[in-house]
Amino acid sequence: MRYITVLILALLPMFAHSQDWEDRQVFGDQDARHSLRILSSTDTSFFAPIIESFIAQRPDVSVEYLVTGTAELDVRFRQNPDLYDVVISSAMDLQLKLTNDGFAQRLDSLVHPDWAQWRSSLFAFTTEPAAIVINTAAFDGLTIPATRQDLIEVLRRNADLFYGKVGTYDVRLSGLGYLFATQDARASETFWRLMEVIGSLDAQLYCCSGEMIDDLVEGRILVAYNVLGSYALARADTKDALTIILPSDFPTTMMRSALVSNATSDPIMSEAFVDHLIRLQSEGSAKDFPLPSLDAFQDTNGRSSISLEPALMTYLDRLKQQVFIREWESAIIQSP
Amino acid sequence: MTDEVVVFGSLRNRLAMILTGGAALLAILLFVVVRGYAAQIAQEGQDNILSASVSSILDSAVLRDGAVQLDFPYASLSMLSTPADDRVFYAIYEDSTLLSGYDGLETPPLVPNGERMFTSAQYDNATVRVATASRTLIGADRPRRVSVSVAQTQDALAETLNRISRNVAGFGVGFFALATALAFWGTSTTIGQLSRLTTSVTRRGPQDLSPFLKPVPSEMVPLVGSLNTLMARLEQSLKQSEEFIAEAAHRVRTPLATVRSYAEATLQRVQKQENRDALRSMMRAIDESSRAAGQLLDHAMVTFRAENLEREDIDLDGLLRELVQRMSPVAEMRDVALHLESAGPAIIHGDAVLLQNAFRNLIDNALKYAPIETTITIRIQTTPRISVDVIDQGRGFVPDEMDKLAGRFVRGGDTGDHIGSGLGLTIAQDVAHAHDGTMILSNRSEGGACVTLLF
Secondary structure, three states: OHHHHHHHHHHOHHHHOOOOOOEEEEEOOOOOOEEEEEEEOOOHHHHHHHHHHHHHHOOOEEEEEEEOOHHHHHHHHHHOHHHOOEEEEOOHHHHHHHHHOOOEOOOOOOOOOHHHEEOOOEEEOOOEEEEEEEEHHHHOOOOOOOOHHHHHHHHHHOHHHHOOOEEEEOOOOOHHHHHHHHHHHHHOOHHHHHHHHHHHOOOEEEOOHHHHHHHHHOOOOOEEEEEEHHHHHHOHHHOOOEEEEOOOOOOOEEOOEEEEEOOOOOHHHHHHHHHHHHHHHHHOOOOOOOOOOOOOOOEOOEOOEOOOOHHHHHHHOHHHHHHHHHHHHHHHOOOO | OHHHOOOOOOHHHHHHHHHHHHHHHHHHHHHHHHHHHHHHHHHHHHHHHHHHHHHHHHHOEEEEOOEEEEOOOOHHHHOOOOOOOOOEEEEEEEOOEEEEEOOOOOOOOOOOOOOOEEEEEEEOOEEEEEEEEEEEEEOOOOEEEEEEEEEEEOHHHHHHHHHHHHHHHHHHHHHHHHHHHHHHHHHHHHHHHHHHHHHHHHOOOOOOOOOOOOOOOHHHHHHHHHHHHHHHHHHHHHHHHHHHHHHHHHHHHHHHHHHHHHHHHHHHHOOOHHHHHHHHHHHHHHHHHHHHHHHHHHHHHHHHHHHOOOOEEEEHHHHHHHHHHHHHHHHHHOOEEEEEEOOOOOEEEEOHHHHHHHHHHHHHHHHHHOOOOEEEEEEEEOOOOOEEEEEOOOOOOOHHHOOOOOOOOOOOOOOOOOOOOOOHHHHHHHHHHHOOOEEEEEEOOOOOEEEEEEO
């Protein structure tokens, strides 16, 4: 544990030592009797309606919503689990490890499908596929890729066009990026070939989906690999400019999950919030719940999301992580 | 009789107790053994999976550039998924240095290469099962010993065990219930044989001393045999004593008749008043003895014949008419009239000798107690049942003694100077019983005793 923390601390010096948040917002009456601190990796815009409908039902609650990256979220929470009541993250592996390590409280009264929860402590409430997002205009006259293999072909053939214009997660900075990359690598060797191609095109590396989409919209990059499609879809200004492709060879679908800190000061209200969250994902309208529900991207033949199981901790192993990041670096960072 | 027998426990209860107690013991034993066995198997199952996980991690260990690397497969931890979402911990050591995983899980023990060690331990407030194995990697400079421990909580195991326990407890209870039902059934069947024997003993008439001939289970043969022997002896000695009494009475009666006739003859000759008085007393004593001997003979005869009734259709009217006629002279000597009230023939199926004997004794009794110049009424009724009343106009029975008078040699307290052995009512009652009838003693409101034989 300590080693992973140390590793991540070493990798993220600027985030780990900063107490700045990507976003920090307080909902409800400041003097309310109950106050919840929610530590989240999800942009505030997606959570504002969810928190507002929660507060509407319980006027005596105020919610402080703190946003940071998935990897840093894990570090901060492990340092001070008593400062936060609810932890929401898209990095399933880190969330599962937090639960496995005893940071999460059992919420036995919540009813949730077995595949979408772990130990009645970690509750998944969205399904969000990793997507290839392209700048539609740039692909004028080119085949729109449907699979990773197609993407490799297109990038190779048009190396001049795409040089320096392909973005993906920096798996060293983003917990979600690391999860997507490791799951891709598990699924197919194509991932490594794609990484090599992207690397040869001087890949742009990002910490977050939001920034990647910003750069796509503004044309600084033309292709983004393993972006959260839900973020692209949610932005009104991207409709015409961007095309979202869910690779048809194999999907990598993440489930956003929530847990209640074992050291929470208000277990009842925290549980009520998680209950509200999982209720809203199945019953709420798109306005109340702007994220894709649990069933939104489930294959009719069976679940295609990454399973919530202890095996998620495999790539969090220090030695495995070292090996993986070394391989990833050697693929993506190619000195010219 | 039962209140005189000392009761010590109950065979049925003892048998039921042994059988149900045994069943309970077996059920508990079944539960303990099966649960223990299930726990062992379930633990072996978990151990096997942990062992496989350890192997797959250990197998991925390689030395690269002088450093130990482990690129273990996703399946190593994936295989540890359980329905109860058990927590998983692992630790990888190179010699005694933690390379990766959870600190403090297990200090690397000295497990020989290729062997597995399983322990139960506490980690992070949970009971975990730990599997440990190690492997030596031969490096260029020196050998490295890599140890891997994989631990898993036991929630799923506990759930499985609880389910098995519930099922086995169910089986145990079912087994116990079945065994108990069988025990009760077995007990009551066994004891039923005894009850049947008891019933057949109880149901016998008071005179029936014949052996038991119905088939009985072999275990009861000695009991029934002893019972039969006892009854045979009893019957034998009863018969002997009755024969003895009859013989004795017979032998006494004849000499008594002789003595009486001498006494009577002497009375004719003696003139002195005091001698005459003495002789009269003597004759009265002889009469009493003779009468008693007669009644003893009658009683013996009734007892004997009651067992072997010679039944035929008898008209009580005719029988009593003849009897009254025969006894009238004796009655006249005492200035007592015998009056027969009859509405016609009254036919019963019975033993004429016995019936005659019974009525003679009753009339004799009545004559004894009837004051001079009174009437003894013998009334035959046919409705609702055939009954015969013998009614006198004497003092009647003493109410307190009525239920005892039918006993042998019991005489009323106010018999005064009347002679008798006290067997008369006994004889009448035995005869009535032999004919499935009853004898009822009563006092009439206008005075006088009434004896009713009801058939």
